[in-house]
Amino acid sequence: MAWNEPGGGDKDPWGNRNRNKNDGPPDLDEALKKLQEKLGGLFGGSNKNNGSNGGGSGGSFVVLIVAALIVGSLLYAFAGFYQVDEKERAVVLRFGAFHEIKQPGLSWNAPLVTEVFVVNVTEERQYPSRGLMLTEDESIVELPITVQYNVNDVQSYVLNVRSPEESLRHAADSALRHVVGSTELEQVLSEGRNKIAIEVKKRLQDYLDSYGTGILVRGVIIQEGRPPEEVRAAFDDVIKAKEDEERLKNEAQAYANSVVPGARGRSQRLLEEAEAYRAEVTSRAEGETSRFLNLLAEYKKAPKVTRERLYIETLEQVMTNSSKVLVDVEGGNNMMYLPLDKMVQEGASASNPARATLTQDQLRQISDYVSRQLGRDNNARQGVR
Known part of the structure; x- marks a missing residue:
């Protein structure tokens, strides 16, 4: 039953029990006074007599404000503490401007007026990507790529670019398409991938430095390129033919390594034998010349005897x-x-x-x-x- 209905007992919530129903609305000052008295009673005040509770209610209100300030200060102080791990660095902004970089350890900054960004600077992150791209000889190839990077300059990483990761993705795709677009398909699918990875890493780092992202590219890994599905069988045949060519070259080189040393040894032996024969013939000719000169000297001394002796020696050799x-x-x-x-x-x-x-x-x-x-x-x- 409502307080203002018949039989409600005339229970006025504002405490105006003796007020007539037809009187005006309740006094706002009186309602606030009643509320203050109730709050004063909660914090140790007394509302039994209206004359003696004026000073108590004021003191309790001051105590309430002081307690609230103390609790708020403690909460504010505790809210400013934060921990920076060994692998992290913290960028501190004060009133929206760069203030300092916090090193690992326990730190404190005033909340509301400072903003802290904690960034992992040692973690090696990866960005995988793949897509169809056009080569220099107007062929389409699908080339998967993985970029390994970490944060080198934490201040630039936080303040210079709104989304450094997104900038890295766009820069990596652009660098890869630029390098692949100036390379022939055969090089992309075979031994030219290492050269492509080096060029992509250099170009990507140049892009990121010009953007001021604070990202350092550690490596670019280019996996095996694949042609489109429609022509994959033909490309597989080409790759197999190249492998056979390389295998035959290796076999021919191995055969040459086994044959050439033997041929060189035989040629060296023939050269040495020829040299020995030349020395032998030369020595024999020199000996015959010396013998003939000696015989000539003897012939001049006794021609008849020498002729007979030569004749007999010749017959002995013939017989x-x-x-x-x-x-x-x-x-x-x-x-x-x-x-x-x-x-x-x-x-x-x-x-x-x-x-x-x-x-x-x-x-x-x-x-x-x-x-x-x-x-x-x-x-x-x-x-x-």
């Missing part, structure tokens, strides 16, 4: 190398032929099978014996006649 002897009998018309080789073989087989040659003395004895025998036979025939 030594011959296995047949022809004997011309003086005063006769027949010439005797002696097959010494057959005679030697028969004599050797009968006496000593291991001995199959005759010395010069033996040949001379045989010749003398044959000559004497022929002379006796000739004399006998003449006596008969």
Whole structure:
């Protein structure tokens, strides 16, 4: 039942129990006074008599304000503490302007007037990307790339660019397309990827430095490029042919390494043999020349004796190398032929099978014996006649 309805007991919430229903609205000052009295009662004041609670309510209100200020100050002080890890750096802005860079450790800055940005400067971050791009020879290739980077200048990273990560992505795509656009497809798909990675890293770092992002590119990894699906089979055949070419080159090089040293050894041996033969012939010629000069000197002293000796020595050399002897009998018309080789073989087989040659003395004895025998036979025939 409402307080102003019939039978409600005339319970006025503003404390005007004796006020008539038809009177005006309640007094605002009186309502505020009632509220102050209630608050004073909560903090130790008394509202039993209206005359004695004026000073108590004022003191309790002051206590409330002081307590609120103390609690707020403590909260404000605690809110300003923060921790910077060893791998982090903190950029402090005061009233929106750069103030300082905090090193690792426990720090404090006044809240509301300062703003702190904590950035990890040692973590190696990665940005993977891939896409279709056009090469110098107007071919389309899909080239995956991974950029490894970290924060080098924390102040530039926080203040110069609104979104450094987004700037890195755009710069990486631009640098990659620029380098691939000036490279032929064969180089992109084969051994030219390392060169492309070096050029992309340099160009990307130049872009980031010009933007002032504070990012340092640690490395650019370019994975295996792939042609579009429509022509992948043809490109696989080309790659396989190149691998076969490289394999055959290696095999040919291995064969050359095994053959060339042997050929060089043989050629060196032939050169040494030729040099030895040249030295031998030269020495023999010099010896023959020296012997001829000595013989010439002796010939000038005794020509007849020298001629006879030369003739005999020549016959000995000729007869030594011959296995047949022809004997011309003086005063006769027949010439005797002696097959010494057959005679030697028969004599050797009968006496000593291991001995199959005759010395010069033996040949001379045989010749003398044959000559004497022929002379006796000739004399006998003449006596008969």
